[in-house]
Amino acid sequence: MIQIAQKKDCCGCEACVQACPKKCISLSYDHEGFGYPYVEKDKCVECGLCERVCPVANYVEPDSLQKCYVIQNKDPNVVRESASGGGFSIFADYVLQHNGVVFGAAYTDSLEVEHTYIESSSELSKLRCSKYVQSRIGNTYAKVKEFLDEGRLVCFAGTPCQVYGLWMYLKKPNNPNLILVDFACHGVPSPKVWKKYLAWLQSKNDSNLKSYRFRDKKFGYQYTTFSAKYEDGTDYVISDCNNDRDFMKDSFFRDVVSRPSCYNCKFKSVKHVSDVTLFDCWHNEELTGTTDYSDGATTIILHTQRATELIDEIKVRAKCTEADLDKAVELDGVCLIYSKLPFAQRKEYFEDLDTLTVEEMNKKYFVKSGNNPIKECIKAFLRKVGLFDWLRNKIAKRRMKNMS
Numbered sequence: 375m376i377q378i379a380q381k382k383d384c385c386g387c388e389a390c391v392q393a394c395p396k397k398c399i400s401l402s403y404d405h406e407g408f409g410y411p412y413v414e415k416d417k418c419v420e421c422g423l424c425e426r427v428c429p430v431a432n433y434v435e436p437d438s439l440q441k442c443y444v445i446q447n448k449d450p451n452v453v454r455e456s457a458s459g460g461g462f463s464i465f466a467d468y469v470l471q472h473n474g475v476v477f478g479a480a481y482t483d484s485l486e487v488e489h490t491y492i493e494s495s496s497e498l499s500k501l502r503c504s505k506y507v508q509s510r511i512g513n514t515y516a517k518v519k520e521f522l523d524e525g526r527l528v529c530f531a532g533t534p535c536q537v538y539g540l541w542m543y544l545k546k547p548n549n550p551n552l553i554l555v556d557f558a559c560h561g562v563p564s565p566k567v568w569k570k571y572l573a574w575l576q577s578k579n580d581s582n583l584k585s586y587r588f589r590d591k592k593f594g595y596q597y598t599t600f601s602a603k604y605e606d607g608t609d610y611v612i613s614d615c616n617n618d619r620d621f622m623k624d625s626f627f628r629d630v631v632s633r634p635s636c637y638n639c640k641f642k643s644v645k646h647v648s649d650v651t652l653f654d655c656w657h658n659e660e661l662t663g664t665t666d667y668s669d670g671a672t673t674i675i676l677h678t679q680r681a682t683e684l685i686d687e688i689k690v691r692a693k694c695t696e697a698d699l700d701k702a703v704e705l706d707g708v709c710l711i712y713s714k715l716p717f718a719q720r721k722e723y724f725e726d727l728d729t730l731t732v733e734e735m736n737k738k739y740f741v742k743s744g745n746n747p748i749k750e751c752i753k754a755f756l757r758k759v760g761l762f763d764w765l766r767n768k769i770a771k772r773r774m775k776n777m778s
């Protein structure tokens with residue numbers, strides 16, 4: 375039966391939970407708010423299925439075709455609603471227009487994040503845009519299987535580890551009806567931190583919190599802007615454009631609150647088991663030689679023959695320019711290759727989470743802002759002399775040890 379020696383060895387994909395024929399695995403949540411499998415031992419028949427589907431324990435770098443494009447959805451409203459260029463919606467729309475089903479991460483009524491599925495284009499906005507919180511997978515892998523068994527076309531989008539988890543659950547399928555989409559993944563923040571932040575947002579206003587966007591394009595694509603809307607029409611907006619500080623934004627971008635597996639991510643590679651990998655194309659001008667993509671662009675890496683066939687069919691829905699893969703990864707996709715370093719005070723942060731207020735947490739952990747120029751010079755020097763990766767790995771190992 376599945377046993378997790380260290381928390382970094384479980385990405386929380388829930389493949390084991392769904393695969394267990396005895397339904398004796400459930401998720402148990404730790405003080406950081408992340409779920410780990412808990413087995414009711416008296417019901418377990420030692421079949422070993424849970425171990426065989428685990429994407430972390432069984433990860434093997436896949437072979438992959440790797441063609442690279444910069445794309446932007448032709449519908450400006452879709453680009454506005456999406457994190458980057460609305461690349462995901464292009465594939466999703468194709469599937470929905472062929473009587474298919476699309477799975478992705480959506481908000482619940484109480485703004486928690488979970489995977490769900492849709493069967494019509496009018497529901498697609500639910501799945502659009504990044505939610506910087508670990509999404510609960512629930513029974514979606516089993517639902518994917520059900521739809522595939524019925525002969526339906528299915529698109530599943532998620533983090534690389536969720537997609538690998540599904541791929542293992544489905545026993546490494548080679549099914550032309552299944553389109554797997556993942557993205558360059560920075561890491562997934564704790565749902566408990568998100569809940570604390572939501573309660574704080576709610577406390578700021580008598581009116582109910584209605585919606586939240588992690589990637590609002592109010593000030594343009596180049597700025598990171600988070601926005602919350604209340605039922606009375608008021609909103610709360612914070613943006614890099616105004617150098618605003620915010621508990622959720624700082625907790626995410628300073629790599630404080632990702633799941634332990636994200637600091638030692640097994641899925642870091644330009645090669646994926648998915649058909650398509652998406653990521654932000656900040657350097658769209660440099661990669662395409664035009665300014666056509668400045669409202670938001672998605673870089674896509676196609677990994678399979680199926681995906682290259684698909685791109686020909688969906689080009690009518692998108693502006694699309696072939697790009698140099700190495701350059702695209704170097705400019706915008708470094709997080710495809712490297713895990714983030716854990717925040718030095720991560721352990722202390724989570725110890726304080728239950729007792730300090732959001733304001734007190736901000737004051738204690740995020741009072742300093744911006745990059746330290748001396749630190750940046752040292753980093754550049756270390757990169758030049760080839761010592762950066764070596765030192766980074768040493769620091770990462772030490773911080774991982776302190777975390778557990």
Ligand SMILES: Cc1cc2nc3c(=O)[nH]c(=O)nc-3n(C[C@H](O)[C@H](O)[C@H](O)COP(=O)(O)OP(=O)(O)OC[C@H]3O[C@@H](n4cnc5c(N)ncnc54)[C@H](O)[C@@H]3O)c2cc1C
Pocket residue numbers: 455456457458459460461462463477478479480487501502503504505506507508509531532533557558559560561562563652653654655672706707709
């Ligand atoms: C937690 C997280 C970290 C990311 N880190 C990076 C990064 O470091 N660098 C980078 O270039 N890009 C990163 N991305 C991807 C990027 O933000 C865009 O999602 C990507 O560029 C595709 O954008 P799009 O406009 O094509 O489609 P969008 O409509 O924005 O795509 C949204 C897709 O992402 C899925 N999704 C949203 N939130 C989650 C979630 N919490 N868990 C699983 N799936 C989710 C949705 O289901 C949908 O399929 C990250 C995304 C997430 C969710």
Ligand code: SF4
Pocket residue numbers: 375376393394395396397398399413417418419420421422423424425
């Ligand atoms: S060994 Fe089989 S029965 Fe036991 S927990 Fe794993 S999947 Fe379930």
Ligand code: SF4
Pocket residue numbers: 376378383384385386387388389390391411424427428429430431539
């Ligand atoms: S990584 Fe996924 S399959 Fe493996 S133990 Fe964790 S939840 Fe289960």
Ligand code: SF4
Pocket residue numbers: 385533534535536559560561562633635636637639640641
């Ligand atoms: S960083 Fe790696 S382990 Fe973490 S959510 Fe992303 S793919 Fe999964």
